[in-house]
Amino acid sequence: NAGVTQTPKFRVLKTGQSMTLLCAQDMNHEYMYWYRQDPGMGLRLIHYSVGEGTTAKGEVPDGYNVSRLKKQNFLLGLESAAPSQTSVYFCASSSTGFGFGTEAFFGQGTRLTVV
Amino acid sequence: EDKVVQSPLSLVVHEGDTVTLNCSYEVTNFRSLLWYKQEKKAPTFLFMLTSSGIEKKSGRLSSILDKKELFSILNITATQTGDSAVYLCAVNSGGYQKVTFGIGTKLQVIP
Numbered sequence: 188n189a190g191v192t193q194t195p196k197f198r199v200l201k202t203g204q205s206m207t208l209l210c211a212q213d214m215n216h217e218y219m220y221w222y223r224q225d226p227g228m229g230l231r232l233i234h235y236s237v238g239e240g241t242t243a244k245g246e247v248p249d250g251y252n253v254s255r256l257k258k259q260n261f262l263l264g265l266e267s268a269a270p271s272q273t274s275v276y277f278c279a280s281s282s283t284g285f286g287f288g289t290e291a292f293f294g295q296g297t298r299l300t301v302v
Numbered sequence: 303e304d305k306v307v308q309s310p311l312s313l314v315v316h317e318g319d320t321v322t323l324n325c326s327y328e329v330t331n332f333r334s335l336l337w338y339k340q341e342k343k344a345p346t347f348l349f350m351l352t353s354s355g356i357e358k359k360s361g362r363l364s365s366i367l368d369k370k371e372l373f374s375i376l377n378i379t380a381t382q383t384g385d386s387a388v389y390l391c392a393v394n395s396g397g398y399q400k401v402t403f404g405i406g407t408k409l410q411v412i413p
Contacts, residue, residue, distance in 0.1 A: 191344075218398060220399070227405060228405065229306065229390070229392075229402065229403030229404050229405050229406070230345075230390070230392075230403040231403075232399060232401070235399045237398065243399070245399060275343075277344070277345070281398075283398070284394075284397070284398020284399070285394065285398060285399065285401050286333055286334045286336060286350070286392070286393075286394025286398070286400075286401050287333065287334075287394065287398050288334075289350075290336055290347040290350055291347075291401075292347070293338075293344040293345045293346070294344060295343045295344045296343040296344060
């Protein structure tokens with residue numbers, strides 16, 4: 188009964204390094220989302236996917252890329268990390284659109300620090 | 303621009319107290335309002351509200367929506383230390399990805 192699982196849970200990167208955050212869900216959900224959470228701000232949507240093979244930009248997509256090659260996985264990539272990308276990243280999934288009759292389920296988060 | 307404003311930003315109460323958390327919103331095309339509880343990491347779902355005046359309840363927690371005045375409240379009665387968390391309010395404004403979150407209300411319940 189895992190739900191939404193994110194790896195890694197913590198990571199420290201140097202400016203300019205790249206990394207990929209992995210999100211896996213076992214609920215057969217179509218919709219998946221990547222959010223970032225910063226102090227003093229609400230959760231903000233980075234990218235989302237409405238099904239396998241699809242991706243779309245959210246509110247704050249710059250500096251990030253995503254892929255959804257398999258329905259259960261949603262990857263978030265940082266090609267060249269910047270200190271402004273220091274944040275806590277949350278993955279979420281929902282069976283229908285988030286707020287369209289169903290809630291979204293969130294992963295435990297990844298705390299990323301870029302130095 | 304869609305806005306969700308929560309108040310108060312933080313609150314300290316004693317066990318057994320009743321608290322009311324507020325969420326007001328200004329969005330272009332309201333569809334639903336959701337409450338989440340965020341303890342250490344993952345936000346966990348509490349309620350989804352779509353209709354005015356219909357109270358949703360789960361144990362000691364309850365919530366109601368007023369679509370005319372554009373706000374919702376989350377009530378917690380007989381608070382316990384386990385209720386200590388950040389409570390997030392989110393509003394869907396028309397698209398399956400158009401969910402705007404408030405900053406949250408940090409609740410601390412002391413014994």
